[in-house]
Amino acid sequence: xxxxxxxxxxxxxxxxxxxxxxxxxxxxxxxxxxxxxxxxxxxxxxxxxxxxxxxxxxxxxxxxxxxxxxxxxxxxxxxxxxxxxxxxxxxxxxxxxxxxxxxxxxxxxxxxxxxxxxxxxxxxxxxxxxxxxxxxxxxxxxxxxxxxxxxxxxx
Amino acid sequence: xxxxxxxxxxxxxxxxxxxxxxxxxxxxxxxxxxxxxxxxxxxxxxxxxxxxxxxxxxxxxxxxxxxxxxxxxxxxxxxxxxxxxxxxxxxxxxxxxxxxxxxxxxxxxxxxxxxxxxxxxxxxxxxxxxxxxxxxxxxxxxxxxxxxxxxxxxxxxxxxxxxxxxxxxxxxxxxxxxxxxxxxxxxxxxxxxxxxxxxxxxxxxxxxxxxxxxxxxxxxxxxxxxxxxxxxxxxxxxxxxxxxxxxxxxxxxxxxxxxxxxxxxxxxxxxxxxxxxxxxxxxxxxxxxxxxxxxxxxxxxxxxxxxxxxxxxxxxxxxxxxxxxxxxxxxxxxxxxxxxxxxxxxxxxxxxxxxxxxxxxxxxxxxxxxxxxxxxxxxxxxxxxxxxxxxxxxxxxxxx
Numbered sequence: 036x037x038x039x040x041x042x043x044x045x046x047x048x049x050x051x052x053x054x055x056x057x058x059x060x061x062x063x064x065x066x067x068x069x070x071x072x073x074x075x076x077x078x079x080x081x082x083x084x085x086x087x088x089x090x091x092x093x094x095x096x097x098x099x100x101x102x103x104x105x106x107x108x109x110x111x112x113x114x115x116x117x118x119x120x121x122x123x124x125x126x127x128x129x130x131x132x133x134x135x136x137x138x139x140x141x142x143x144x145x146x147x148x149x150x151x152x153x154x155x156x157x158x159x160x161x162x163x164x165x166x167x168x169x170x171x172x173x174x175x176x177x178x179x180x181x182x183x184x185x186x187x188x189x190x
Numbered sequence: 191x192x193x194x195x196x197x198x199x200x201x202x203x204x205x206x207x208x209x210x211x212x213x214x215x216x217x218x219x220x221x222x223x224x225x226x227x228x229x230x231x232x233x234x235x236x237x238x239x240x241x242x243x244x245x246x247x248x249x250x251x252x253x254x255x256x257x258x259x260x261x262x263x264x265x266x267x268x269x270x271x272x273x274x275x276x277x278x279x280x281x282x283x284x285x286x287x288x289x290x291x292x293x294x295x296x297x298x299x300x301x302x303x304x305x306x307x308x309x310x311x312x313x314x315x316x317x318x319x320x321x322x323x324x325x326x327x328x329x330x331x332x333x334x335x336x337x338x339x340x341x342x343x344x345x346x347x348x349x350x351x352x353x354x355x356x357x358x359x360x361x362x363x364x365x366x367x368x369x370x371x372x373x374x375x376x377x378x379x380x381x382x383x384x385x386x387x388x389x390x391x392x393x394x395x396x397x398x399x400x401x402x403x404x405x406x407x408x409x410x411x412x413x414x415x416x417x418x419x420x421x422x423x424x425x426x427x428x429x430x431x432x433x434x435x436x437x438x439x440x441x442x443x444x445x446x447x448x449x450x451x452x453x454x455x456x457x458x459x460x461x462x463x464x465x466x467x468x469x470x471x472x473x474x475x476x477x478x479x480x481x482x483x484x485x486x487x488x489x490x491x492x493x494x495x496x497x498x499x500x501x502x503x504x505x506x507x508x509x510x511x512x513x514x515x516x517x518x519x520x521x522x523x524x525x526x527x528x529x530x531x532x533x534x535x536x537x538x539x540x541x542x543x544x545x546x547x548x549x550x551x552x553x554x555x556x557x558x559x560x561x562x563x564x565x566x567x568x569x570x571x572x573x574x575x576x577x578x579x580x581x582x583x584x585x586x587x588x589x590x
Contacts, residue, residue: 096377118373
């Protein structure tokens with residue numbers, strides 16, 4: 036399949052050290068989700084609901100990533116689940132700097148390794164749990180959530 | 191919790207037929223753990239420390255590293271490079287089996303942080319127990335190894351320093367033998383192990399035998415799990431505390447799986463289910479590497495500065511129910527104090543709690559209850575390694 040050959044060609048490029056790749060990420064336009072699938076060497080399945088479009092990807096590392104986009108075309112939420120933690124810079128996009136700041140503050144406040152991490156700011160909610168064998172998390176932008184959709188529906 | 195059986199006659203050690211394990215008499219399989227202000231005196235509450243001896247494999251060139259964090263929530267020994275070199279020990283990074291010019295690096299990701307550094311083999315001694323030539327991780331706090339790749343550094347803040355880690359290393363003695371297991375042996379994009387040259391790293395699988403592993407699992411005997419016992423303390427906490435880390439369950443006269451201990455088996459990911467406030471939290475675990483009870487409770491106010499933690503106005507008594515995969519259910523009570531009202535000079539508390547993040551709204555996980563260090567005070571807690579028979583049950587399990 037064309038997508039598989041594209042994946043094979045991009046896999047090394049996407050995962051080699053120090054080469055940032057432009058991904059669709061939280062807050063980005065939906066149209067770039069396709070490049071996300073390639074860059075993560077994933078296969079995308081798509082489902083539409085009345086309120087959002089769901090793009091489900093499985094990365095080359097076997098992590099399941101769900102990207103939720105509004106009908107207007109913005110990625111308002113991302114969830115991940117798998118045996119390792121995915122590259123969060125790729126997934127969080129323009130919110131990555133905020134993630135790093137909050138992470139630094141959490142280590143400043145309580146040093147050492149944490150199993151769980153949460154960010155609750157007006158324009159960014161993030162929850163993650165890290166445990167050998169199981170890593171999962173969710174990040175969403177409340178202001179971009181479609182009216183009528185509860186965070187509880189995000190998988 | 192120690193129960194003395196009277197009338198057995200004679201002095202010295204007695205084969206324990208009691209319902210609790212008494213470790214005061216010591217033994218080759220017993221080491222002390224302490225809670226205090228840590229290696230730099232900066233202090234993080236509820237951090238369990240012990241000493242670990244590492245030797246260049248097959249030699250007597252060794253260093254005993256103090257203030258290594260005892261962590262039943264992970265597997266594998268990880269030591270600051272500076273602690274090794276400071277003690278005159280040199281461990282050579284493991285070569286990539288498919289390209290000897292490259293070395294193996296590991297990224298261990300946590301929720302907002304990571305450890306990075308090369309894998310190497312060493313002889314590891316804890317008390318009177320030894321493991322020969324086992325893979326360990328060197329935490330690269332001296333910058334002598336290739337820099338962490340982006341997929342690692344994107345996990346958050348580096349813990350590659352004594353100041354950020356709060357310890358000289360981490361002794362992972364949890365439910366698993368290998369820190370990654372089949373996943374890393376078969377999937378190259380695992381984000382744990384990397385093949386590195388001086389200029390960069392690329393993804394790689396790593397054979398099971400080369401993966402960083404739980405030292406206890408490699409002991410010749412007493413290798414099926416650990417027991418952790420801390421003394422009971424009052425709700426005001428204590429400046430310091432000390433307890434025991436014991437190797438083996440049901441393998442010696444001093445480490446029987448107590449008849450009063452109830453076994454909670456876990457799923458393959460190491461979780462059991464905690465029911466709390468009517469919520470069923472299906473990714474729950476007991477973890478000496480967490481320094482509080484971390485659980486979702488919207489009724490408890492967060493602290494003004496340490497926003498991870500809860501600060502109820504008064505000491506709050508709560509209860510939850512833990513259920514293993516085996517169906518055993520244990521009703522478990524606990525208390526949460528106002529963190530801001532506790533003594534700033536104390537490092538041991540059985541009543542600090544904080545948020546685990548409320549996953550109740552997300553259907554893919556019903557949430558977590560992380561039973562951290564406070565849980566261990568006044569208890570004898572058994573952690574059995576996956577696939578190992580330990581007393582009357584087989585790991586992975588927790589028992590208390």
